[in-house]
Structure formats: C-alpha cells, structure tokens
Amino acid sequence: METAENSNWKIVSEIDLIYKTKVKNSERPHIASSSYAFTLLKGCWDPGKIGFLEQFKVLLLNQSNKVLGIYEASSGGITGTVVDIRLLFAAALKAGAVGLVIAHNHPSGSLLPSNPDRCITAKIAKAGELLDIKLLDHLIITEESYYSFADEGAL
Template sequence: MENNTNQSKQFEVAEIELSYKSSVKPSSRAKISSSKDAGALLMQSWDMSKIELVEQFKILFVNRANRVLGIYELSTGGMSATVVDPKLIFVAALKVGASGIILSHNHPSGNLTPSQADISFTKRISEGGKLLEIQLMDHIIVTSESYYSFADEGLL
C-alpha cells in the first residue's frame, strides 16, 4: 500500500493558470502612434526620484490596434546597469497577449546615447520576438529631460 502512495506523489504537478485582467476599458486605453506617444507615457510612469539614481527597465505592451495593455517594471539595478532576463520579457508579453512591445530603460547619467550592450540586447529581443510573432516596436532610453528612440534613429 505504501508503494502506491509514493507513486502517486511522484506525479503531483502544479496547475498553471494564464490570465490577464485589466481595469481599463479597451476604448479608454492609450494609443501609441509614435515614439513621442510612447516616450510621454513611459515618462508618466517613471518615479522621478529614481530616474537619476538607479537604472530601471520597463516594458510597454500593446495589442494589434497599438492600444496599451500595460506597463511592466521588469527590473531595478544600480547606478550604471540593471539585469534583464529576456525570458521574463516574453513571459509577460505572452501573459497579456501583446502583439507588440516597447522596451525602455533610463540612463541615470543623463546621457541618451545607447551603449553597445543596449544595441546588441535590442537586436536579440527583436529576433526572439519574431519567432513568437511579438513585434519589438521600439526601445526607448529616457532621462529626466528627454528620450532616445531606437526606431526613430534607424536601429530597429
């Protein structure tokens, strides 16, 4: 009898549930039609007491109509970097059913120029998104004064 109990415990697995609940009506969701729209929305979501102190990474998710599904703060790091796991970008995008994503991070230094690491990371995420049919629409670097758009600068 004990053997049966041990065997049944071997096959216990967690139940996985996927859900996305929004309190914003679809008709009330912001629409992104340019980097200016995305930059302004991202700046509204940034904690200005941290923008010049620590690097943070956020993702803006949109549906097929470019309506904003939400903004997710993926990580907060130190003064010069933050760790971003690409898997978590796509886990979140899939969970909300996003058709497009806009990556964003701040440069506490105030320098808007993307680093080589920023550029190569962006290319990797763009390639990963293609497989999942999730378009990387832009990567925006923000500072307390302005923003830099990879899409506007031809880096996407």
C-alpha cells in the same frame, strides 16, 4: 488502493495563464509615436529614481498598439541593469501582447545607446520574431528627453 506512482499528479504545480484588467479597450492609451510612448513611460517612472538608478520597463501592446500594461522588467544600479528576456516575454505572453516598446533610463543624462543597449535590443527583437511579438521601439529616457531606436533607424 492508490500507489505512489499514480498519485504523483497531485504534487505537480498547476499553471494558469490569465490576464485580468479593469480597463476597457476604448480607454487604453494608443501608442502612435515615440514621443507619446515617452510621455506615457515617463509618467510611470518614479521621479526620484529616473536620475539615480537604471530601470528597464516594457509597454505591452495589443494588435491596435493599445497599451495592455507596463511591466518593470528590471531595476539595477547606477550604471546598468540586467534584463531577463525570459521574464520579459513571460509577461508579454501572459498579457497576450503582439507588440512591445522597451525602455530604460540613463541616470547619467546621456541619450547615446551603449553597445549593451544595442545588444539587448537585437536579442529582444530576435526572440520576439520567434514568438510573433514585434519589438516596435526601444527608448532611452532621461528626465528631459529620449532617444528612439526606431526613429533613428537603429532597430
């Protein structure tokens, strides 16, 4: 006879770590510069939202800086968005990413990073160090241009 104590394993949630893709490694975009990352990200942005509300996206990269996927970490309001770093890294770990390029848009059109922009960059970089997932860049994008933390020596 099975006791309640012995059957508790049946009510525990199962966790499965899996990353499925139909894209061959040879067909994945290779991120070699901030300008190419901007071009790729801008192409994935909804043109109706880039100048309207702030969103935060992540390029998940393999060891060769090839794109494993793009994760939309947050979609917020006109002047900001909140990023849950735990969910960002859950996506990175699930995809087996070893590098990240994070990006968010400024609907105002300003390319200057704010103090919260600098803080979230530092927080993500620090968390990535613990997980051996390197933050390669943080792009602030607008409809016309971008700011690269890496290119400007701010990373």
